[in-house]
Amino acid sequence: MEPGAWVVSAVSRREFRFREKVVSYRLLIFVFLVMSCFPLRAGEDEGEPELLRGPYLQGLNETSVEVIWLTSEAIEGRIRCVGPDERILEVTGPLSSNHRLRLDGLSPASRYSYSIYSGEDILAQGDHLRFRTAPPAGEGTLRAVVVGDSGTGSVAQARVGGVMEGLEPDLFLHTGDLIYSRSLDSAVFLPYRNLLSGTCFIPSRGNHDFNLARMDLEWRDVFTVPNDDNERTGVYYSYDWGPAHFTVLDYIFIHSDFSAQLEFIEQDLAAARQRGVRWLIIYQHLPIYTAGSYANYSHPIRQLLPELCDRYGVDLVLSGHDHNYQRSYPVRERVLRDGWQDPVFERPRGTVYIVTGGGGGVLYGELDGARDRSFIHTFQSVHHCVVLDISAGELRTRALDSDGELVDEFRIRKQGLHPSLPFLRGDANLDGTVDIGDAIMTLGFLFLGESLPCPAAADSTGEGIHLVITRPIYTLRFLFMGGPPPPDPFPFCEPAAGADDAFCYEVGC
Numbered sequence: 001m002e003p004g005a006w007v008v009s010a011v012s013r014r015e016f017r018f019r020e021k022v023v024s025y026r027l028l029i030f031v032f033l034v035m036s037c038f039p040l041r042a043g044e045d046e047g048e049p050e051l052l053r054g055p056y057l058q059g060l061n062e063t064s065v066e067v068i069w070l071t072s073e074a075i076e077g078r079i080r081c082v083g084p085d086e087r088i089l090e091v092t093g094p095l096s097s098n099h100r101l102r103l104d105g106l107s108p109a110s111r112y113s114y115s116i117y118s119g120e121d122i123l124a125q126g127d128h129l130r131f132r133t134a135p136p137a138g139e140g141t142l143r144a145v146v147v148g149d150s151g152t153g154s155v156a157q158a159r160v161g162g163v164m165e166g167l168e169p170d171l172f173l174h175t176g177d178l179i180y181s182r183s184l185d186s187a188v189f190l191p192y193r194n195l196l197s198g199t200c201f202i203p204s205r206g207n208h209d210f211n212l213a214r215m216d217l218e219w220r221d222v223f224t225v226p227n228d229d230n231e232r233t234g235v236y237y238s239y240d241w242g243p244a245h246f247t248v249l250d251y252i253f254i255h256s257d258f259s260a261q262l263e264f265i266e267q268d269l270a271a272a273r274q275r276g277v278r279w280l281i282i283y284q285h286l287p288i289y290t291a292g293s294y295a296n297y298s299h300p301i302r303q304l305l306p307e308l309c310d311r312y313g314v315d316l317v318l319s320g321h322d323h324n325y326q327r328s329y330p331v332r333e334r335v336l337r338d339g340w341q342d343p344v345f346e347r348p349r350g351t352v353y354i355v356t357g358g359g360g361g362v363l364y365g366e367l368d369g370a371r372d373r374s375f376i377h378t379f380q381s382v383h384h385c386v387v388l389d390i391s392a393g394e395l396r397t398r399a400l401d402s403d404g405e406l407v408d409e410f411r412i413r414k415q416g417l418h419p420s421l422p423f424l425r426g427d428a429n430l431d432g433t434v435d436i437g438d439a440i441m442t443l444g445f446l447f448l449g450e451s452l453p454c455p456a457a458a459d460s461t462g463e464g465i466h467l468v469i470t471r472p473i474y475t476l477r478f479l480f481m482g483g484p485p486p487p488d489p490f491p492f493c494e495p496a497a498g499a500d501d502a503f504c505y506e507v508g509c
Contacts, residue, residue, distance in 0.1 A: 176206025
């Protein structure tokens with residue numbers, strides 16, 4: 001028997017219930033006597049309204065924002081907002097316990113602070129109750145933080161949330177699975193309480209987020225869907241923020257009909273490109289390129305979404321579901337492009353795919369033999385968040401662990417021309433010279449399954465990167481039999497206009 005366990009003697013049910021009642025009555029009398037020693041102040045017997053959730057921000061754009069909070073009883077909620085010119089804006093809502101007040105007439109790219117009230121009594125105030133409105137479309141800068149698969153209420157989730165809060169972002173994006181088996185408050189609103197009061201939370205829906213229905217909650221009861229459509233049942237949408245356009249996908253069950261969502265995505269990306277949007281970013285739950293637990297998971301979205309990204313030149317795709325951090329090289333038509341530019345990509349000819357599923361759940365490791373491994377630059381099984389710093393000319397992306405330490409960083413720039421691949425033809429091992437080691441490395445690639453750092457450099461004849469036995473033979477004839485030298489670029493390492501840089505991870509010069 002464990003210490004402290006209840007011991008029940010063999011007594012009749014009637015006697016047991018009698019003893020139970022005596023104990024209950026004695027307990028009530030004791031509580032009454034104790035409470036009588038502390039007389040209530042006038043009006044206190046009815047209780048003061050308590051703040052149960054929030055405040056949190058939704059629908060933040062250039063000129064408006066929604067502030068949402070819940071109270072323990074129905075009250076007349078009021079919000080007081082102060083802008084950069086000290087102009088005060090006040091809005092009062094109807095009698096309710098679920099408060100959803102909208103502030104209109106705000107100035108773009110401006111900082112505001114606010115407080116919420118019950119009558120004249122302050123419910124919430126402080127330095128964390130402040131936000132910045134969006135800059136005009138195509139202008140300004142943006143900082144967004146991103147996590148996924150966080151909804152556990154774990155210590156790791158709280159630590160990652162603290163890192164994000166310290167970054168003071170404009171937007172808080174989520175790649176899905178906000179909630180597992182816990183309540184919405186313990187999974188979302190308590191761990192991110194201060195962050196959500198000053199940063200607009202714009203999540204996508206993961207497979208576990210359908211648990212909201214079991215709580216008798218609809219997604220739209222809790223979160224504002226930007227540019228929503230009354231005829232749209234799924235949670236997919238898009239929005240602009242300064243220089244970036246975001247397209248958000250709903251979770252797609254494998255046997256469901258998602259033709260309407262695909263049609264929306266294509267129309268949305270086409271319209272954004274036609275408007276000349278600088279950066280196109282998609283976020284959703286299922287990973288597209290992954291070397292983790294779901295590497296061999298077959299789902300049509302893993303084929304269809306890259307086709308749309310290729311067609312419209314999407315810059316970045318963020319996903320979750322795999323509980324780790326992964327970052328691909330730029331990929332187009334399932335070919336790695338511009339990998340040699342890492343970590344600063346100037347107009348890369350492909351989309352970078354990130355898995356950010358380390359928001360707080362149990363972590364997943366790498367899968368041996370994953371078919372997508374050749375596309376993945378970084379794989380780290382760590383709790384983390386992703387930080388996007390976006391201006392007109394640059395998209396800087398960082399992954400930070402739960403201590404705020406850097407896990408990965410890269411930049412995409414659109415300020416200059418796309419550079420040509422520099423290499424020395426025949427230098428398969430990229431050591432700066434053409435020798436027998438290059439022929440040996442190419443043979444290892446052809447017959448032993450070994451990797452090459454840059455196929456273009458191993459193409460000693462200049463016939464193309466689909467290497468065959470004639471390439472190392474050509475190199476050996478040049479070295480030992482007086483055969484012709486490799487064509488340009490040779491004998492110096494130089495940029496070669498039009499060179500095929502497929503699966504070229506690095507350069508030798």
